[in-house]
Amino acid sequence: MLAGPIFSREALTAPRQLNHYLLRSGYIAALLVLIYTAAQATFGFREIRNAGDMAQFGTFVFDVLAFVQLSLAMAAALLFGSSNVAQEKDRRTLILLLMTDLRNHELVVGKLLAGLLAVLMLIGVSLPVFCLLRMMGGITLNQVLWIEVLCLTAALAAGAWGSLVAFWRDKTFQTLAISVLGLVIFIGVVEGAATLAASGTTAGRILGMLNPYRALLDLLHPLSRQPDAIVPTVAAWGSVLALLAISVSLSALTIYKVRLWNPSRFVFEQAKKKEEQAEVRKQARTVWNTPIIWREICTRAYGRKILLIKFAYLIMSALTLLAVAQADSEGMVLGMLGQSAFAFVGLSILSLLLTNAQAVTAFTSERDGQTLELLLVTEVTAPEFIYGKLGGILYNTKELIAVPLIFLGWFLAQGQLTLENTIYIGLGFVTLSLFAAMLGLHAGLTYDNSRTAIANSLGTMFFLFVGIFICMVLMIEARASYEMQLIPFLVFILGGALGLWASLTHKNPSSAFLLASAVLPFCTFYAIASYLLGATLGVALFVVVAYGFTTIAMLVPAVSEFDVALGRTTHGRG
Structure with a gap:
């Protein structure tokens, strides 16, 4: 397999754990509870007699769930993609993996997909719930499928970025902070540049493809982007391909740099300091009476x-x-x-x-x-x-x-x-x-x-x-x-x-x-x-x-x- 034994082990052991089933069933239960809450808040306990009201409600709930799932997929992929590698560094086990005969792509892609396994599973189990909303009307099957694909590619891009930062930096806080800030800055810069370039221009359309939330709005409300179309086209090829290109580029850079970044120079600096300390006696620093906060x-x-x-x-x-x-x-x-x-x-x-x-x-x-x-x-x-x-x-x-x-x-x-x-x-x-x-x-x-x-x-x-x-x-x-x-x-x-x-x-x-x-x-x-x-x-x-x-x-x-x-x-x- 392209992902190698790291992902194979995770794919074999994860379904044996109770948390796997609790997470899967809990996510579906949360979506159903949200739908029920929205229905009660919108209609109360009165009987629904108008099919148009039902279709309007289905569209509204679908919009909310799609936004929540996209945000959840990107946040979870960023967190799991970075923490899965950061944990190996904190425990000093990444060096052991580098000493094995694992190839660079098996290490990087395996760690990435192993971290994203739970995210991919949640995206998959949400498909029946979205199809259930489609039965209310106001939603097409193309919208459901394209939003699932958009969530998948956005998760891959976020996870690839988190994995790159985790292999690059040593400290866990640095990894998490740079990952979160990088994602927020990327979306902010892309959206700001797309707004300045105007959506009707070629530059504006290309920049807009890089923002998954803008692509999500186009999928949820296709008429806003195609006001003159009798039957608007529901597709997000540009955003999906752009996010896939980002994922592949970030992963390729990580594969190329993984053994240059690791083991980090911090390991060699520690050994060098120990040798210097054996020869030169340094003056001790004054420690406060409360050493932890010092x-x-x-x-x-x-x-x-x-x-x-x-x-x-x-x-x-x-x-x-x-x-x-x-x-x-x-x-x-x-x-x-x-x-x-x-x-x-x-x-x-x-x-x-x-x-x-x-x-x-x-x-x-x-x-x-x-x-x-x-x-x-x-x-x-x-x-x-x-x-x-x-x-x-x-x-x-x-x-x-x-x-x-x-x-x-x-x-x-x-x-x-x-x-x-x-x-x-x-x-x-x-x-x-x-x-x-x-x-x-x-x-x-x-x-x-x-x-x-x-x-x-x-x-x-x-x-x-x-x-x-x-x-x-x-x-x-x-x-x-x-x-x-x-x-x-x-x-x-x-x-x-x-x-x-x-x-x-x-x-x-x-x-x-x-x-x-x-x-x-x-x-x-x-x-x-x-x-x-x-x-x-x-x-x-x-x-x-x-x-x-x-x-x-x-x-x-x-x-x-x-x-x-x-x-x-x-x-x-x-």
Whole structure:
């Protein structure tokens, strides 16, 4: 096989695991629950007598599910494609693979497809659900098939990019941050260039093919691109071929460079430093009384390229601010947010994802580097470790957290926000930043496997944002009161509560986690409904209380659980 024995082993062992069937059935159940929730929010309990209403509803739900699946496929492919290789580097097993007789393409393509196996499976099992929506009317089979192909090629391109970065960089946080920033910058640059070139020009059409979301909109609404056509053509050959070309190009570059990048020069630098230290005695550095936070702040624990990551984020933020400032009109995006507000939300989400990635890798790098065991013979206490890691995470991501707050200050100076609303939004964002940092540490403590910890931590953040987006879209579509909306959304909320509870209580169940899992989705729903109704204080209050309580619920057992891991607990000793 082209993919070699790495993918063959993954393809043979994955179906034997229970998680494979739970993931497959859970994804279908989530889609069906979403369809049911949308139906109840749109029609309520009244009988549907008009075929046109059913077709319009099918089109609306299909649009939402297609957008969610494309975003999910790209995010999961990026995460699995990069973390599958980063885990090998952290455990020092990639060098062993390089010492075997595996060819370059077997190593690169095998790792890529092995990481994307779950994503390809989810895309495949969604086909019957989309075909079910087709029976409602308003959707053609060509639309269903082309969207599945688009999701597949977009996942391959995202996974190939994540795999390239993972083979290139050594530190897991660098890999995740560069992968996410690279994908966001690519889509932003392509969309901006296509907009400037105009969609009617040849350059605009070519650039538009590189953006999978623009191709998705063309497939969902073909008449908007072909207004004069009696029977519009539903196809996305240009985007599919362009994404395949990107996938092949990135994979080919990775295959060519894999043995030049690995083993990295960091391995040889370590050996050289050991030889130099044997000859030259260097002056020892002064360590603080709290060594954990000293290591996080005063050393390059996450590599030198973290400065370039921050610089890229700042440049992207500056360009976003410039684009918002030069916008002629404040148009609404998806009927929910203005352009400036949408830019702020986008940068905030990216900041929260990078903060969460920094947090989870801050712990998993200790375990994979086999330095966590060294703490067993030191006098470092559990509070010193946890609070030191949190302080280091917030320090290393201070620029990422400061940029959205600077945006708020600019909105206040421009008169787009009042001082009261600026304080509310700032408090909510700071609370979410603390929640993202603590969630990453909690996932690192809870899951022994680094790849699983990273997937659960970033996956929880991703599904939180996707759930909020879906909830807002359905509320706008329903146009009902809060009391009428709560009943159809109960199943959707309970599903989110169950997923959050399963993630938080994987290793250390507690009544606080149960309460947080039950309260947080309801408070989030109330905050969304209050925002759409024009409230301000209620939104900030429920966000701060719900996510602040969940953060504390993760912080308290994190200290005690780490104390047990250190073996310094007195429980059960005579």
